[in-house]
Amino acid sequence: MTKKTVKDVEVRGKRVLVRVDFNVPLKDGKVTDDTRLRAALPTIEYLCQQGAKVILVSHLGRPKGAPDESLRLDPVAQRLEELLGRPVRKLDSCVGPEVEEAVAALNPGDVLLLENIRFHPGETKNDPELAQGLAKLCDIYVNDAFGTAHRAHASTVGVAKLRPAVAGFLMAKEIEALSRLLTSPARPFVALIGGAKISDKIGVLRSLLTRVDSLLIGGGMANTFLAAQGYNLGRSLLEPDQLEQARSIMEEARERGVNLVLPRDLVVAANKEAGAEHRVVPVNEVPEGWMALDVGPATVEEFCRILAGARTIFWNGPLGYFEQPPYDAGTVAVARALPATAETIVGGGDTVAAVTRAGVADRITHISTGGGASLEFLEGKELPGIAVLEDK
Numbered sequence: 001m002t003k004k005t006v007k008d009v010e011v012r013g014k015r016v017l018v019r020v021d022f023n024v025p026l027k028d029g030k031v032t033d034d035t036r037l038r039a040a041l042p043t044i045e046y047l048c049q050q051g052a053k054v055i056l057v058s059h060l061g062r063p064k065g066a067p068d069e070s071l072r073l074d075p076v077a078q079r080l081e082e083l084l085g086r087p088v089r090k091l092d093s094c095v096g097p098e099v100e101e102a103v104a105a106l107n108p109g110d111v112l113l114l115e116n117i118r119f120h121p122g123e124t125k126n127d128p129e130l131a132q133g134l135a136k137l138c139d140i141y142v143n144d145a146f147g148t149a150h151r152a153h154a155s156t157v158g159v160a161k162l163r164p165a166v167a168g169f170l171m172a173k174e175i176e177a178l179s180r181l182l183t184s185p186a187r188p189f190v191a192l193i194g195g196a197k198i199s200d201k202i203g204v205l206r207s208l209l210t211r212v213d214s215l216l217i218g219g220g221m222a223n224t225f226l227a228a229q230g231y232n233l234g235r236s237l238l239e240p241d242q243l244e245q246a247r248s249i250m251e252e253a254r255e256r257g258v259n260l261v262l263p264r265d266l267v268v269a270a271n272k273e274a275g276a277e278h279r280v281v282p283v284n285e286v287p288e289g290w291m292a293l294d295v296g297p298a299t300v301e302e303f304c305r306i307l308a309g310a311r312t313i314f315w316n317g318p319l320g321y322f323e324q325p326p327y328d329a330g331t332v333a334v335a336r337a338l339p340a341t342a343e344t345i346v347g348g349g350d351t352v353a354a355v356t357r358a359g360v361a362d363r364i365t366h367i368s369t370g371g372g373a374s375l376e377f378l379e380g381k382e383l384p385g386i387a388v389l390e391d392k
């Protein structure tokens, strides 16, 4: 790790502003998946133990620069308090005199959570005034929000330029795990990429082609590759404007000697509703008007065989419409077959949910808390929220 971390600065008695990624799913005023909260605990606990005054700032969802009652951070504060086992005071704003007063009243070891920073119109514009407002609250800035490191916002970049800025433990762990994939993956290195669209992942697909031995493609994006090969996919989710991209990726894989593997069979259904008629067909026999919603058993077998021989695996994106059983079968079967002998790295909210549902989360070497951030990192891009942190 070339970046300074919280261990490289004296935090005792200091006001420390920690950018966390508490962008978590909520239902009926409760956090339904607290993975990102748990992931930030080591940094928060360390700072409390060291006697820092801890001020947490996060976004939640995508409010349009104004308060949105359904996206307040109160449920997050409540859950965090349970996990931390110490009080977390939640404020209703992020900057200004009231917040400054609350910060001035903090004692070493206290934890304060600011309101959703995206309620402020300056956040996503990286507005200097908002950055100044945040800088006023602290002596030291810590970024532990790996999931948001690909955004150049006021709370990830603007404020970091105004104070000594270092990485939290989660940020450091993510950088280390993902860097290994870029610099020294044990071979064979196999990437498994699924999810809805090629257009979201074109950059990472191209980057992976220069690094991996095998690239396995499933999910909605495989439909576009299959259509590019001339198969009729019925009413399946696919991107007609990405057929050329798909062809060029397949061509590049051939030139580079990368084993690009597409589904050979699919689970097709008459529609997406629960209980709809469905069956397994070879890729050249999708019935007119039906849709592919999962990879079939022959594909699962082939993917598992290749994964069994891998020493490094990166997985992003479910292999089918996994929210709706039985179309989770392919994703779950592949998750269960991930070999314990390989270094396995999984990223993306849906993929992490699928791995958890399959009951194999504890067998994964590194579960990234970043979706878009982990993909951009693997594209080889410098993430602005990381670039701005101090070097060792």
Ligand SMILES: Nc1ncnc2c1ncn2[C@@H]1O[C@H](COP(=O)(O)OP(=O)(O)OP(=O)(O)O)[C@@H](O)[C@H]1O
Pocket (backbone or CB within 6 Å): 194, 195, 196, 197, 200, 218, 219, 220, 221, 237, 292, 293, 294, 316, 317, 318, 319, 320, 321, 322, 323, 347, 348, 349, 350, 351, 352, 370, 371, 372
């Ligand atoms: N064959 C398919 N037909 C329809 N939807 C599909 C299909 N395959 C995958 N999906 C959908 O794609 C979505 C996941 O795609 P996405 O690319 O967002 O995954 P991810 O990167 O793991 O998650 P995140 O967006 O949280 O980072 C899921 O909602 C899933 O149901």
Ligand SMILES: O=C(O)[C@H](O)COP(=O)(O)O
Pocket (backbone or CB within 6 Å): 021, 023, 061, 062, 147, 148, 151, 370, 371, 372, 373
């Ligand atoms: O969930 C995420 O990927 C991060 O929290 C970033 O959220 P954003 O895509 O709304 O910037």
